[in-house]
Amino acid sequence: xxxxxxxxxxxxxxxxxxxxxxxxxxxxxxxxxxxxxxxxxxxxxxxxxxxxxxxxxxxxxxxxxxxxxxxxxxxxxxxxxxxxxxxxxxxxxxxxxxxxxxxxxxxxxxxxxxxxxxxxxxxxxxxxxxxxxxxxxxxxxxxxxxxxxxxxxxxxxxxxxxxxxxxxxxxxxxxxxxxxxxxxxxxxxxxxxxxxxxxxxxxxxxxxxxxxxxxxxxxxxxxxxxxxxxxxxxxxxxxxxxxxxxxxxxxxxxxxxxxxxxxxxxxxxxxxxxxxxxxxxxxxxxxxxxxxxxxxxxxxxxxxxxxxxxxxxxxxxxxxxxxxxxxxxxxxxxxxxxxxxxxxxxxxxxxxxxxxxxxxxxxxxxxxxxxxxxxxxxxxxxxxxxxxxxxxxxxxxxxxxxxxxxxxxxxxxxxxxxxxxxxxxxxxxxxxxxxxxxxxxxxxxxxxxxxxxxxxxxxxxxxxxxxxxxxxxxxxxxxxxxxxxxxxxxxxxxxxxxxxxxxxxxxxxxxxxxxxxxxxxxxxxxxxxxxxxxxxxxxxxxxxxxxxxxxxxxxxxxxxxxxxxxxxxxxxxxxx
Amino acid sequence: xxxxxxxxxxxxxxxxxxxxxxxxxxxxxxxxxxxxxxxxxxxxxxxxxxxxxxxxxxxxxxxxxxxxxxxxxxxxxxxxxxxxxxxxxxxxxxxxxxxxxxxxxxxx
Numbered sequence: 001x002x003x004x005x006x007x008x009x010x011x012x013x014x015x016x017x018x019x020x021x022x023x024x025x026x027x028x029x030x031x032x033x034x035x036x037x038x039x040x041x042x043x044x045x046x047x048x049x050x051x052x053x054x055x056x057x058x059x060x061x062x063x064x065x066x067x068x069x070x071x072x073x074x075x076x077x078x079x080x081x082x083x084x085x086x087x088x089x090x091x092x093x094x095x096x097x098x099x100x101x102x103x104x105x106x107x108x109x110x111x112x113x114x115x116x117x118x119x120x121x122x123x124x125x126x127x128x129x130x131x132x133x134x135x136x137x138x139x140x141x142x143x144x145x146x147x148x149x150x151x152x153x154x155x156x157x158x159x160x161x162x163x164x165x166x167x168x169x170x171x172x173x174x175x176x177x178x179x180x181x182x183x184x185x186x187x188x189x190x191x192x193x194x195x196x197x198x199x200x201x202x203x204x205x206x207x208x209x210x211x212x213x214x215x216x217x218x219x220x221x222x223x224x225x226x227x228x229x230x231x232x233x234x235x236x237x238x239x240x241x242x243x244x245x246x247x248x249x250x251x252x253x254x255x256x257x258x259x260x261x262x263x264x265x266x267x268x269x270x271x272x273x274x275x276x277x278x279x280x281x282x283x284x285x286x287x288x289x290x291x292x293x294x295x296x297x298x299x300x301x302x303x304x305x306x307x308x309x310x311x312x313x314x315x316x317x318x319x320x321x322x323x324x325x326x327x328x329x330x331x332x333x334x335x336x337x338x339x340x341x342x343x344x345x346x347x348x349x350x351x352x353x354x355x356x357x358x359x360x361x362x363x364x365x366x367x368x369x370x371x372x373x374x375x376x377x378x379x380x381x382x383x384x385x386x387x388x389x390x391x392x393x394x395x396x397x398x399x400x401x402x403x404x405x406x407x408x409x410x411x412x413x414x415x416x417x418x419x420x421x422x423x424x425x426x427x428x429x430x431x432x433x434x435x436x437x438x439x440x441x442x443x444x445x446x447x448x449x450x451x452x453x454x455x456x457x458x459x460x461x462x463x464x465x466x467x468x469x470x471x472x473x474x475x476x477x478x479x480x481x482x483x484x485x486x487x488x489x490x491x492x493x494x495x496x497x498x499x500x501x502x503x504x505x506x507x508x509x510x511x512x513x514x515x516x517x518x519x520x521x522x523x524x525x526x527x528x529x530x531x532x533x534x535x536x537x538x539x540x541x542x543x544x545x546x547x548x549x550x551x552x553x554x555x556x557x558x559x560x561x562x563x564x565x566x567x568x569x570x571x572x573x574x575x576x
Numbered sequence: 577x578x579x580x581x582x583x584x585x586x587x588x589x590x591x592x593x594x595x596x597x598x599x600x601x602x603x604x605x606x607x608x609x610x611x612x613x614x615x616x617x618x619x620x621x622x623x624x625x626x627x628x629x630x631x632x633x634x635x636x637x638x639x640x641x642x643x644x645x646x647x648x649x650x651x652x653x654x655x656x657x658x659x660x661x662x663x664x665x666x667x668x669x670x671x672x673x674x675x676x677x678x679x680x681x682x683x684x
């Protein structure tokens with residue numbers, strides 16, 4: 001029996017405790033036994049990925065900080081279609097901004113069964129600004145997803161050097177080669193977020209909330225020189241009715257590429273609009289398309305022969321118009337015999353017999369091809385661009401080697417080189433025997449403010465300073481005395497023409513040729529090296545020579561570039 | 577004083593547990609400290625929430641400004657691109673120089 005208030009109090013307390021037991025039990029169940037399961041469920045409800053807006057990629061500028069590739073802010077536009085009150089009015093207002101037909105857009109806005117519907121992709125420029133205003137003022141149901149698009153303010157300028165990268169991360173030019181630097185580092189993390197995917201404070205308190213834009217690149221390319229060179233190339237191609245061509249401008253002292261122009265061009269900003277058949281335009285012929293260099297190669301042969309010591313500077317031979325080696329008969333391009341000739345005569349008259357004599361009678365295959373390799377032929381220069389190829393050099397140790405190669409390669413047949421390899425090799429002659437590694441990225445500007453300058457690198461010294469200077473002198477004499485249309489008034493330049501046959505199935509094209517000229521100046525300490533190639537000029541056959549097509553183009557380019565670069569003429573230098 | 581704290585009722589002593597003054601004080605002080613701590617925690621939490629929101633909105637603002645900067649950059653680049661400059665210079669009557677002369681400047 002319950003006696004007294006104390007007992008009753010105990011009873012009431014006991015009953016209350018008893019009533020609390022199921023609650024406690026439930027708590028234990030939820031908090032301890034079933035905890036993992038509920039945690040997982042909560043996670044699926046509130047744990048989502050959240051991200052900061054994607055920062056822009058790095059920009060690319062020329063050596064004077066002029067923008068070559070930038071980032072255009074764009075929007076992917078959509079609409080919460082269920083929230084629109086006057087769809088016709090909205091369609092009429094939005095259609096011109098989205099570049100769409102009013103009726104077509106209205107159909108999208110009136111779509112049934114969806115809360116949200118996409119309206120347009122990649123809207124940029126003034127339309128994007130107007131959309132932002134409309135959304136802020138009236139059309140709250142518009143969704144604007146911020147994105148970036150690469151923008152090329154100069155259009156096709158330096159398209160092959162700049163290149164592009166597609167959505168899969170593949171591409172061409174600097175864009176592809178330097179993608180690891182240019183690409184931004186977006187911030188994305190999975191954590192507890194609210195209903196509109198904004199992270200909870202404890203998420204943000206974890207720190208590390210930072211998205212990094214890409215690294216900016218400053219190129220060695222000069223926009224003004226590039227534009228001028230491209231203009232001259234286009235003019236020459238039109239004048240000669242050529243299929244294409246390219247011009248490469250290098251500072252031989254450093255290997256810095258000031259301009260690299262190839263024709264035909266393309267618009268890297270619109271690469272997606274090119275058909276499968278047009279995609280060969282993306283390939284940069286200067287680094288990716290080998291060709292037989294022809295007579296331009298003779299300066300390499302002469303340099304190799306002199307440097308090896310197998311002939312002296314006073315060497316001469318009797319040119320009877322032909323020389324036989326390895327089962328082939330080598331003749332001069334004019335089919336003439338030229339009697340006694342020295343090294344200057346070989347270069348002046350571009351004598352095939354002369355260089356074949358040097359390689360076959362004096363040097364031999366092992367020595368000659370050692371020099372060919374030392375000059376960098378048959379291997380990549382390592383330029384910081386995508387798609388460089390090594391060309392093709394058959395060595396005496398190769399299975400497909402033929403003896404006749406020793407007689408034909410010295411005048412640029414039976415060897416395939418890229419224009420960049422050819423220019424790099426000749427730069428050794430211009431730079432007193434030292435061959436500099438070509439490069440286009442001058443500086444990298446990191447988002448944290450660090451600036452890393454690309455170090456100048458040598459590819460080797462294939463020949464001695466004395467040999468290089470002597471061959472440069474021979475080339476200078478050739479231009480000064482025999483090639484008026486390559487001379488640059490006020491400056492002493494060196495150069496060599498080439499007219500190469502084009503290999504086709506079963507032999508050489510009987511009509512078409514590749515004309516070229518490689519020159520540098522001003523002597524004796526050249527600051528510029530220019531390589532000009534014109535692919536299959538269609539002017540009269542008797543004028544399809546390097547001397548008639550490529551040399552005048554070199555002359556026009558060099559004359560202007562010496563001025564643009566502020567290189568004073570000889571008389572001014574002499575007077576100082 | 578509440579019934580619970582009475583030591584006797586009508587002179588009859590109760591058996592209920594007596595809480596001495598020290599214990600009472602300790603509990604009161606403990607409660608006060610706990611209140612201050614919880615209050616501080618909540619205030620700190622609120623501050624954290626406010627600052628986090630601010631940081632988040634600043635990041636959003638930064639992104640917006642970055643887009644405006646990029647928009648202006650490419651507009652400047654477009655307006656100073658070679659074709660546009662060429663067109664403008666031709667319209668202004670400029671032409672390529674026919675001859676270029678270098679002038680020697682004497683010492684000042």
